[in-house]
Amino acid sequence: GAGVSQSPSNKVTEKGKDVELRCDPISGHTALYWYRQSLGQGLEFLIYFQGNSAPDKSGLPSDRFSAERTGGSVSTLTIQRTQQEDSAVYLCASSFSARARDRAQYFGPGTRLTVL
Amino acid sequence: QQQVKQSPQSLIVQKGGISIINCAYENTAFDYFPWYQQFPGKGPALLIAIRPDVSEKKEGRFTISFNKSAKQFSLHIMDSQPGDSATYFCAASPGRGSTLGRLYFGRGTQLTVWP
Numbered sequence: 765g766a767g768v769s770q771s772p773s774n775k776v777t778e779k780g781k782d783v784e785l786r787c788d789p790i791s792g793h794t795a796l797y798w799y800r801q802s803l804g805q806g807l808e809f810l811i812y813f814q815g816n817s818a819p820d821k822s823g824l825p826s827d828r829f830s831a832e833r834t835g836g837s838v839s840t841l842t843i844q845r846t847q848q849e850d851s852a853v854y855l856c857a858s859s860f861s862a863r864a865r866d867r868a869q870y871f872g873p874g875t876r877l878t879v880l
Numbered sequence: 881q882q883q884v885k886q887s888p889q890s891l892i893v894q895k896g897g898i899s900i901i902n903c904a905y906e907n908t909a910f911d912y913f914p915w916y917q918q919f920p921g922k923g924p925a926l927l928i929a930i931r932p933d934v935s936e937k938k939e940g941r942f943t944i945s946f947n948k949s950a951k952q953f954s955l956h957i958m959d960s961q962p963g964d965s966a967t968y969f970c971a972a973s974p975g976r977g978s979t980l981g982r983l984y985f986g987r988g989t990q991l992t993v994w995p
Binding site: 768795797799806807809812819820822823855857859862863865866867868869870871872873874 | 912914916922923924925926929931969973975978979980981982983984985986987988
């Protein structure tokens with residue numbers, strides 16, 4: 765079946781603007797994760813959804829970052845008042861369940877965000 | 881602090897050789913250890929994963945060795961091919977606690993296989 769999809773694939777924005785990044789997980793996967801990948805910081809966890817609720821938001825770097833998930837499926841990561849340090853690749857992953865013995869996470873292709 | 885430490889940072893191997901990447905962790909709540917392969921411009925792709933109740937898992941040319949007492953695990957790529965040239969990440973995930981399911985990644989190893 766289809767894998768995890770993300771849109772847009774690339775986003776260039778000006779400092780101070782808001783951006784929305786979208787993730788479509790694999791059908792039937794209840795767990796959804798956002799990560800950020802940058803040269804200096806490697807792969808960092810941002811937030812985890814189980815269904816529509818987010819039991820772990822501890823990786824969000826500031827209150828400018830927020831995320832929601834609706835219908836237990838699509839998720840949107842919103843960054844308000846973007847800063848240059850927000851430039852990175854934002855990756856979404858999904859898994860059948862965070863509690864499953866085999867909780868393999870499958871990643872999407874990412875959204876490359878550039879803040880000018 | 882970095883919860884999963886990965887080495888080496890880069891690795892150059894001759895075609896047909898064995899590539900070995902090592903990772904170490906401290907958190908005893910970790911109970912799932914995947915390896916990811918990433919090509920430039922792509923998302924990480926799950927390669928192989930292991931749980932601590934086994935010491936080795938093999939899938940094709942890829943083998944994970946796991947040493948629970950030393951809190952170390954490694955990826956071996958046998959008969960390395962130029963197409964294996966990519967960045968490899970080890971990761972670990974806790975099975976309990978407030979960070980359940982979250983992946984903690986190593987810094988990555990850039991593998992180059994010379995033809």
